Structures are given as C-alpha cells and as structure tokens.
Amino acid sequence: MSGHSLKQPDSELTNRSGHHVPGTSKYEQILQGAMRVFLQHGYASTSMDRVAAEAGVSKQTIYSHFQDKEGLFIALIERVTTRRFQIEFGPEPFHGEPATLLRRLAETLLSKMADQEYIAFIRTVIAESERFPELAQLYLRTVLQYGMHGLTTYFDSRPELNLPDSEATARIFFGSLVAFVLAQEVLHGKEIMPMESDRLVNSLVRLVLGSA
Amino acid sequence: MSGHSLKQPDSELTNRSGHHVPGTSKYEQILQGAMRVFLQHGYASTSMDRVAAEAGVSKQTIYSHFQDKEGLFIALIERVTTRRFQIEFGPEPFHGEPATLLRRLAETLLSKMADQEYIAFIRTVIAESERFPELAQLYLRTVLQYGMHGLTTYFDSRPELNLPDSEATARIFFGSLVAFVLAQEVLHGKEIMPMESDRLVNSLVRLVLGSA
DNA sequence: GTCTATATCTAGATAGAC
DNA sequence: GTCTATCTAGATATAGAC
Structure with missing residues (x-):
C-alpha cells in the first residue's frame, strides 16, 4: 500500500534498490515459487515462509531481492501479466474473412484461458484489484x-458488416467470452450449469455477422 | 476449510449450534459490521478484532453466535447473496416487446451493479471462489x-427473433454486461478505457435483434 | 449472553555469521 | 549474496467473571 509503483522503464534489468536481479538464478527461483503460492492462496494468505520453502531459498534471500511482500507480489504479477499470460492470438490475428476470424479469435482466447494457472491468475488479479489497482489496470x-x-x-475496415459501433461490439465479443470463463471456471459454474463453449462461440459469431 | 456447509433448510431461524439467532439485535449487528469489513478487505485480511470493533460488540460475542471466522463469513455471504444483492428485475421482467425488454433488462442490471457495495461483493465472491466454491455457486x-x-x-417464446440457441444468446447478453462491469468498475478500467454504458446496451440490443 | 483478559501461534521483517 | 536464528506485532480462539 506504500511507496510501490509500477516500473515500466527499468523493469528488466534492475529493481528499485539498484542491485540487479533477473538472469540471477535465485531471482527466477523466487518468482517461480512465489507464483505457485500466491496464485493458489491469494496475497494475504500467502506467507513469506511458504514462498521461501516453495522457492527453495531462505527468507532473507527473498528480502535481499525484493523490498517486501508487496514488492514481490507486484513484481510477480507484472512479470506474469506481460510475459507468461500475455494472450497471443497467433500470426496475423486480425486478417481474413469475418466468420473465420471471429471463430478463430474466440477459440484461441478460450483455449488460452482454459489453463488452470490462467484461471488462478485472473482470480488473483480480481481479488487484489482493490489493494493493487495498478496491477488490475496493467492487466486490462x-x-x-x-x-x-x-x-x-x-470491424472498421469491414463496413459491410453494418456494425453501428465497432468498439462496443468488440467489447461484447470479448466480454461474452471472458464472462463465460469467469462463470464456468472461476466460479465453478460448469458443475451446476454446464454449457459447451462451442454453443457460445457459434451464437456469438452469428450474432455479430447477423446485421450484415 | 473444515466442516462448514451451506445450510439451505434452517438458514433463517437457527444456526448449526442450535441457539437461535436472527432477530437478535447483536446477531444483526455482527453481520452488518462483518459486511463492511469483509467486503472491503477480503477474507484473509479481515481480523475478528476489527469485525468486533466495527460491529460494536466484543469478540467473544461473535464466537457465541458463530462457530468461527469461516462460519461467520459463510453466513454473511449467504445472507447478502440471497437478500441484499439478489437482483430483482422488477415486476413482470420478461414481458413486452423484445427491444424494450432487452433494454430495460440491461439497464436494470447495470444500475443494480453500479453500487459500490455490490462491486465489493462481487470482488469478494470471486476472490474467495477457490476457498469457498459453494458460495461462488450459490451466487451463480x-x-x-x-x-x-x-x-x-x-427467447423461446419469440421464434420470430430467429435465434438458433436461446440459452447461448442469453449467456452472451448477461455475460457482456457482467464483463463490462468487471472491466470498468472492479478492475478500474473506466479510468483508462472509458466507455458509456449506453453504447454497450445499444449495440447489444441491436445485435440480438439483428437476426430477425 | 456478554464482557475483559489471556493463551498460543504465526506472520513480516531483521540481525549477524559466513 | 545467502543462510540460521530471532524480534515483535497481530492473528484466532478460549477462559472465566458477571
């Protein structure tokens, strides 16, 4: 809650205290351990002792690389957001015929988000979005x-689709998919109100193309 | 994490230990205090001391009404889910012409979810959906x-809408709205990628009606 | 049932040896 | 830079008086 801030410029080679850091094996080890523990238990329920054990280092080693628990968490989520869980839609994701493109986009997104680690990551970002609003915004x-x-x-390059508001339509497209994952996976909805993701994708593609 | 379970039958008049409970002033007081604290700080970061202070009772009084911290949290979320934050769409919510109905539904949902307490509630349910999966499912x-x-x-009663999958379409409808609130409010997106909710509603209504 | 006082444990963070 | 050992605060939960 204190003087932490998101680093953009120097994030790869140094941390705020100046002693550099990535590339170092221990540093990576700590982040790996921290990822497992933080994403599984959440920020507050994760102890530095547990992180140390999981990472196979001592607690003091963590504190020599990171200012404190908040600093470690911020570094972790930054890293994981901008690298591991950056969603890549593949090469030339926004080219092709509308029906093909929309379907491919939807399926790519759903398959990337189907990963258990990704589910835990989203849950954590949302859970800590009040304590760490900048991390939530970085994710967005x-x-x-x-x-x-x-x-x-x-959408703007395809006026024949006859979409009155391309930005709002894009929101609907991604929003439907994210909400589906949220309900089915994060909130454990698939056990009580199952639905094949194909049905969602089919209807979604058809709705968007329906105005043409 | 232990022997807690969702009570459905006896939830209104007794708790598991048998001494009954609601109607009691202290009981309500505790739940009120617990709501403020839990929704603001999350489960793990909330201390029973803080709840006691916020509720204006002693800690032991809490433990005489609730088995432990988990029991209190479960009772709180159950209550708040089934009463305070049950979304009512008004009288005869699913009657009328499609365009009017969809717009009214969307606007009702968005306005109910715009409340700060509701935002905090959703965040909490998602945050604790791994520790308390039954609460997440109760919410769903x-x-x-x-x-x-x-x-x-x-939708099924309106074949002229020409919707191939009414259930999937309903998912898209509600999903878009929930995801919008999630991005704009919960994840603080409105500061960095603002969008008027009217634009979303307009496009959403038009998309659904577009196949007709 | 309700309070004050307390037992017990675990957390984050640091000291000091190497 | 890395470890073991430790300090101190704050947590859950309980004991015992009224």
Missing part, C-alpha cells in the same frame, strides 16, 4: 486493450 | 440462473 491494458484495438480496427 | 444460482432462465424462456 496488456491483455484486453490489444485485442480490443485489433478487433475494433478490423 | 441465485443471481445468474434466475435471469438466464427468464430470458431463455422469453
């Missing part, structure tokens, strides 16, 4: 905005 | 399933 910028921009631009 | 059943059933049935 990194993951959502790229897709939004690409799809909006694509 | 209570809030989502009612709307899903109503809208799906309505």
Whole structure:
C-alpha cells in the first residue's frame, strides 16, 4: 500500500534498490515459487515462509531481492501479466474473412484461458484489484486493450458488416467470452450449469455477422 | 476449510449450534459490521478484532453466535447473496416487446451493479471462489440462473427473433454486461478505457435483434 | 449472553555469521 | 549474496467473571 509503483522503464534489468536481479538464478527461483503460492492462496494468505520453502531459498534471500511482500507480489504479477499470460492470438490475428476470424479469435482466447494457472491468475488479479489497482489496470491494458484495438480496427475496415459501433461490439465479443470463463471456471459454474463453449462461440459469431 | 456447509433448510431461524439467532439485535449487528469489513478487505485480511470493533460488540460475542471466522463469513455471504444483492428485475421482467425488454433488462442490471457495495461483493465472491466454491455457486444460482432462465424462456417464446440457441444468446447478453462491469468498475478500467454504458446496451440490443 | 483478559501461534521483517 | 536464528506485532480462539 506504500511507496510501490509500477516500473515500466527499468523493469528488466534492475529493481528499485539498484542491485540487479533477473538472469540471477535465485531471482527466477523466487518468482517461480512465489507464483505457485500466491496464485493458489491469494496475497494475504500467502506467507513469506511458504514462498521461501516453495522457492527453495531462505527468507532473507527473498528480502535481499525484493523490498517486501508487496514488492514481490507486484513484481510477480507484472512479470506474469506481460510475459507468461500475455494472450497471443497467433500470426496475423486480425486478417481474413469475418466468420473465420471471429471463430478463430474466440477459440484461441478460450483455449488460452482454459489453463488452470490462467484461471488462478485472473482470480488473483480480481481479488487484489482493490489493494493493487495498478496491477488490475496493467492487466486490462496488456491483455484486453490489444485485442480490443485489433478487433475494433478490423470491424472498421469491414463496413459491410453494418456494425453501428465497432468498439462496443468488440467489447461484447470479448466480454461474452471472458464472462463465460469467469462463470464456468472461476466460479465453478460448469458443475451446476454446464454449457459447451462451442454453443457460445457459434451464437456469438452469428450474432455479430447477423446485421450484415 | 473444515466442516462448514451451506445450510439451505434452517438458514433463517437457527444456526448449526442450535441457539437461535436472527432477530437478535447483536446477531444483526455482527453481520452488518462483518459486511463492511469483509467486503472491503477480503477474507484473509479481515481480523475478528476489527469485525468486533466495527460491529460494536466484543469478540467473544461473535464466537457465541458463530462457530468461527469461516462460519461467520459463510453466513454473511449467504445472507447478502440471497437478500441484499439478489437482483430483482422488477415486476413482470420478461414481458413486452423484445427491444424494450432487452433494454430495460440491461439497464436494470447495470444500475443494480453500479453500487459500490455490490462491486465489493462481487470482488469478494470471486476472490474467495477457490476457498469457498459453494458460495461462488450459490451466487451463480441465485443471481445468474434466475435471469438466464427468464430470458431463455422469453427467447423461446419469440421464434420470430430467429435465434438458433436461446440459452447461448442469453449467456452472451448477461455475460457482456457482467464483463463490462468487471472491466470498468472492479478492475478500474473506466479510468483508462472509458466507455458509456449506453453504447454497450445499444449495440447489444441491436445485435440480438439483428437476426430477425 | 456478554464482557475483559489471556493463551498460543504465526506472520513480516531483521540481525549477524559466513 | 545467502543462510540460521530471532524480534515483535497481530492473528484466532478460549477462559472465566458477571
């Protein structure tokens, strides 16, 4: 809650205290351990002792690389957001015929988000979005905005689709998919109200193309 | 994590230990205090001391009404899910012309979810969905399933809408709205990628009606 | 049933040897 | 930079008086 801030410029080679850091084996080890523990139990329920044990280092080693628990958590979520869980839609994701493109986009997104680690990651970002609002916004910028921009631009290049508001339509497209994963996976809805993701994708593609 | 389970039958008049309970002033007081603290700070970061202070009772009084911290949290979320945050769509929510009905439904949902307490509530349910999966499912059943059933049935009664999959379409409808609130409010997206909710509603209504 | 006081444990963070 | 050992605060839960 204190003086932590998101680093953009120097994030790869040094941390705020100056002693550098990544590339170092221990540093990576700590982040790996921290990822498992934080994503599984959440910020507050994770102890530094547990992180140390999971990472196979001593607690003091963690504190020599990171300022405190908050600093470690921020570094972890930053890393994981901008690298591991950056959603790549593949090469030339926003080219092709509308029906093919939309279906491919939807299926790619759903398959990337189907991973258990990704589920835990989303849950954690949402859970800590009040304590760490900048991390939530980083997630939105990194993951959502790229897709939004690409799809909006694509819609704009296809006036024959007859979409009155391409940006709002892109929101509906991604929003439906994210909400589906949220309900089915994060909130354990698939056990009590199952639905094949194909049905969602089919209807979604058809709705968007329906105005043409 | 232990022997707690969701009570369905006796939830209103007794708790598991048998000494009954609601109606009691202290009991309500505790739940009120617990709501403020738990929804603001999350489960793990909330201390029983803080709940006691916020509720204006002693800690031991809490333990005489609730088995432990988990029991209190479960009772709280159950109560709040089934009463305070049950989304009512008003009288005869699923009657009328499609365009009017869909718009009214969307606007009702968005306005109910715009409340700060509701935002905090959703965040908490998602945050604790791994520790308390039954609470997440209770939320889905209570809030989502009612709307899903109503809208799906309505779609089925309107074959002229030409919707190939009414259930999937209802998912898209509610999903878009929930995801919008999640991005804009919970994840603080409105500061970095603002969008008027009217634009979403307009496009959503038009998409659904577009196949007709 | 309700309070004050307390037992017990575990957390984050640091000291000091190597 | 890395470890073991430790300090101190705050947590859950309980004991015992009224």
